[in-house]
Amino acid sequence: MNESLLRELVPAVIGVLVRRGADFASAEDAVQEALIRALATWPDDPPRDPKAWLVTAAWHRFLDAARAETSRRGRELTVDAEPPAGQAPATDDTLRLYFLCAHPTLPPGSAVALTLRAVGGLTTRQIATAYLVPEATMAQRISRAKRRIAGLPLDQPGDLGTVLRVLYLVFNEGYGGDVDLAAEAIRLTRQLVALTDDPEVAGLLALMLLHHARRASRTGPGGRLVPLAEQDRSRWDTGLITEGVAILQAALARDQLGEYQAQAAIAALHADARSTSETDWVQIVEWYDELLRITGSPVVRLNRAVAVGEADGPRAGLAALADVSPDLPRYAAVTAYLRERAGDLEHAADLYVEASRAATSVQERDHLTRQAARVRQRPRP
Amino acid sequence: MKYLLLKHYRGGPAPAVDWAPMDQWTPEEVDAHMQYMRDFAARLEETGEFVDAQALAPGGTFVRYDGEGRPPVTDGPFAETKDLIAGWMVIDVESWDRAVELAGELSAAPGAGGEPIHEWLEVRPFLTEPPTVTE
Structure with missing residues (x-):
């Protein structure tokens, strides 16, 4: 066992x-x-x-x-x-736990911890190690979360949207010590697909599988970040891609589009291409339009500008940035990329430097610093 | 999100309250100050937000490489004008606002006469792992 x-x-x-x-x-x-x-x-x-x-x-x-x-x-x-040996179906019990542990009244960090423990069956120590906090702190976070939801009935339907957000958060955390949180998120989402009948759950699973398929190619020597355009696509896991695409197609066929299905569709179009130049950027822009319609998210607007830059050229991408707030975390990085493509090397290098200062991860910061250095080395026309 | 609350012996903005150095407080006032720090950390452990707290001795030196086969060069002790770090607390909280709120509370540690010392604390976000979903 x-x-x-x-x-x-x-x-x-x-x-x-x-x-x-x-x-x-x-x-x-x-x-x-x-x-x-x-x-x-x-x-x-x-x-x-x-x-x-x-x-x-x-x-x-x-x-x-x-x-x-x-x-x-x-x-x-x-x-x-x-x-008495009452035998209610165990599937209902498990589904209720998902709803309870990701209850909308819980702060996201607490919902994540409680879900990993009660639904995922991880120990407090494993969760603490994965999130780099002391075990005592994690134990308190979990017991506070439980106090907060104490008295809530277990037999009522919950908010599926919050559950999906919690699973997505776990997936995005990636590796965490001896626990592979991305794989754990996939396991929990797979289980949830079996317990529910909602195309968005399937959409989230497809999204995870399609991103997980690219994991090996996403980092280079020394843990350096390899951007999508430079990834060795022969290292993508075709089994996961096939599965993700099949799950997505079945979900889309039900004609109840949501944000995870739209994101998965974009990931699928990337997974389907042999290179960035062979990528169907026009369709990707269309999916971003859908995603924007659903979420109205400024981050989506920013990512859409990148896709527009690939589909219609960097000038069009820069124009699409006009209604995006410059306060967004990756705004400078996107602008730098589009400026470089437009041949404006001077600005691009400065913007990459600015972007590296705004980076939220070491890998991203180092990647953007390398980009700045690379652009500065490029001969000026 | 993890944040560092950095406490300086020297450096940072001009002090808001010109409090006497700790050695001029009464022993009870010193104890009360230390107890406040311990209680604060214990409270954060209780809320599931505590990660680490460490204090640094003021003594120390700068060290640098000086070429193959040569001993490292040292420079110190720190000049009076230099920024000097006294210690830190690492917290794991849901938002930047919460980090600022907690730094404000920590800065209310009592000094002479039991009054808050209003010391400046530097709040810095940690760089994290990049998210799995990037585009």
Whole structure:
């Protein structure tokens, strides 16, 4: 039994405890403790029925904690020590956990942490390591999040949009210590696709697969960032691309377009091309128009300008920047790129320098610094 | 988002309140100041926002490479005019506004007479990993 199979059991086991009368916060704590014990003991002594083992261990943990709590407060224990073996479908339990852990009242960072623990079955330590904070801090973040949602009914439909945003956040975090968060986000989104019937969930999964397919080519020696135009496309994972495109096509066929499907469509057009010059930029611009119509996002407007620059030339791209706010994080980088393409090398180099100062990641900063240096080396016409 | 709250012995904008150096406070005032820092860190751990806190001794020196086979060149101790870092706290919060809010609270640590010292704290965002989805 490997760790990921063990983790898949976690939401269902929490569901069993909740159905037996445990509140979500205590059930989740008890399962986490059982999980940590399983990780320590199973390698030497694997159980015959892993799920039953986890349910029993977690239920005993829960009873112990509840007894300690009731004696502390001098109150009666209200759950049955020997519960009836009720069997509600486990899929519903898992879906409810997604909604609860990504509840709109939670700050995004807390929703991410709680989702990874209760739905993803990661330990607090793994989540803390992935997000580079002390374990005690992460433990507090999770218990605060649980206090915040305490008392919310588990049996009501939640906000799917927030769930998708949380999964997208996890995916965007990439690698995190010994946990591959991108792969974990894909696993959780895949599971959600099986539990729901919404083309946007499929759209998000397609988007993730299409980006994940390019992962190996996105970084060069020393972790340097390789932009799309320079990526070695033979290293793209064609299996993931095929799967992503198929999922996207099925989703689009349902004719309920949303932002993730539109983003996935753009990723699919990139994945489909053998080079930037063979990329169907006209269609990409059309998808950006759709995306802009759906989201109205200034970042989309900025990215659209890049696509316009490829489809209709750098002058058109610069013109498309006219109604984009220069305060956006990557505004200078996009302007620099378009200026260089338009032959305005002097401005381009200065803009790359400006962009490197505004970069939010080391890789991006280094990449933009290299771009500035490269443009300065170019012979002037 | 992670932010560094940087505390300087010297440097930064002109002090808003011209407070006496710590060695001229009463021991109780010094204790109260330290306790405020500890409580602040404990509170951030409680809210799930604490990452790290470290203090630096004022002594030290600048060091640089001086060529193959030669010992490194040192320059110090720091001149009185130089910026001098006293320590830092690293926080992990949901927004820039929250980072500024917390820096403001930390700057309210009490000094002589139990009054806030209003010291300047520098707030700097960390560079992160690039997002997986880039275009």
